[in-house]
Amino acid sequence: MFRHPIGIAPADIDHMGHVNNSVYLRWVQEAVTRYWEKVAPAEAVASHLWVALKHDITYRKPAFLTDAVVADVMAEQMQGARAFFSTVIRRGEEVIAEVKSSWCCLDAGSKRPARLAREVVARFLPE
Numbered sequence: 001m002f003r004h005p006i007g008i009a010p011a012d013i014d015h016m017g018h019v020n021n022s023v024y025l026r027w028v029q030e031a032v033t034r035y036w037e038k039v040a041p042a043e044a045v046a047s048h049l050w051v052a053l054k055h056d057i058t059y060r061k062p063a064f065l066t067d068a069v070v071a072d073v074m075a076e077q078m079q080g081a082r083a084f085f086s087t088v089i090r091r092g093e094e095v096i097a098e099v100k101s102s103w104c105c106l107d108a109g110s111k112r113p114a115r116l117a118r119e120v121v122a123r124f125l126p127e
Contacts, residue, residue: 002038004031006069006089018062025055028087028099031071035085044120049106053082056100067091075124081105081113083124 006027014020029052037045063069069091077084081104089097107114 002031002035002073004034004071004073006031006071008063008065008067008069010065013065016062018064021057021059024057024059024089024097024099027069027071027089028055028057028101031073031087032085032101032103035073035075039123040120041123044116047108048114048116049108049111050083050103051106053102053104058098059096060098061091061094061096063089063091063096069096078116078121078125081115083116 008019012019012023033050036050040048069089072088072090074086075083076086083103083105085099085101085103087099087101088095089099105114105116106112
């Protein structure tokens with residue numbers, strides 16, 4: 001699991017006084033990207049890009065400007081050029097959102113789908 005701290009900015013707050021739902025998408029993208037950058041070898045990071053295919057977000061509780069929030073990310077499966085991640089956004093021990101997302105790995109040069117080498121996958125999904 002990878003823990004990504006999240007900063008809440010005044011621009012993230014909507015007319016109802018809490019973090020706008022659309023901001024959670026940005027948080028998930030940041031968290032999954034940072035997870036990739038931290039765990040994958042530098043040459044894999046340089047030669048691959050990720051695009052989101054789908055996000056399924058379940059909002060549990062609102063987040064507010066002064067909240068300390070983190071995103072816990074875990075790779076669940078990697079199959080071909082696709083990867084599936086689970087992200088839990090928390091305020092302390094309290095779950096405020098759960099996200100299931102699927103992503104496509106691209107070759108950075110051709111922008112075409114690319115499979116990851118087994119040794120890269122093993123860093124995210126040890127046997």
